[in-house]
Amino acid sequence: MKSSEALTTIFREQGLRVTPQRQEIFRLLDGDDSHPTVESLFDRARAHMATISLKTVYQTVHDLEALGEVRVLDLGTGSVRVDPNVEDDHHHLLCTACGLVRDLPVELDGLHVPIRYRRDFTVDDVQVIFRGRCDHCSDRV
Amino acid sequence: MKSSEALTTIFREQGLRVTPQRQEIFRLLDGDDSHPTVESLFDRARAHMATISLKTVYQTVHDLEALGEVRVLDLGTGSVRVDPNVEDDHHHLLCTACGLVRDLPVELDGLHVPIRYRRDFTVDDVQVIFRGRCDHCSDRV
DNA sequence: TGCTTGTCGACAAGCATTGTCGTTAGTGTG
């Protein structure tokens, strides 16, 4: 994801308005590798702006997604996760105990559909989810 | 998934009751590789049993899942898919246009977390989703 | 047959997300 300043320019170029709410979300997402839910973004934004609405956070996230500045991941955890890292191709480790999502910055070799199964299907995208337990949750029996 | 007759025995052994509703669901799932949603199972069951409820279908699917007889997949399509194929390790192709889910009966080589990223994480399971377009949806521009 | 208890279906509620809408405020222009 680009910087808050760069996003301001991009949004204006697209005819989208840059509001204090949106700038707050830009700042929160910049450099965040925690893959937050929209709700948790909302909570953090609300700490600074008491009146911001959940709807606004959803809308801004969707706008960022449409511009290719974030990726919205559905990892089957109930709510979607926002991933500002669109620069590096990567997959994810998901702790099924605490919900932690960690990047796996690796191009997995051999990850393609064998020819005999690729027939009659055009693959656009591959998503790999490694489920397990993070170190913190492994300790707890 | 085992046959309807075998499931009847297993359910009784577990203290679960075998009702006409459950047997209908056993029959519908046996050999079905379409990865139906619970709702679509409900619709098909209702064609034979007018009064069966959606709740009952959910409950039976969860019981089958607890016994390891089906897998419940969340592919990010809104509703979960029921997969009676628990015998063969496989992944999935998902058509993002029509929702079709096709098995990819392949152990993908090289699909493991590189050692330096595996540290501090215990992997239990890997899910791979290839998203794209099926032949039918590729034709339609 | 009769008892016990898991299951049934109707209904309402839960959760994440989106639609509606009247009001507010960002933006480019002059």
Add this chain to the structure above:
DNA sequence: CACACTAACGACAATGCTTGTCGACAAGCA
């Protein structure tokens, strides 16, 4: 800086999928 245009705002209700509640029922067993 004032203006006009219109996107975005927040409050609220609604959606879609799934689960909880509960009284009635019936499967299984003796």
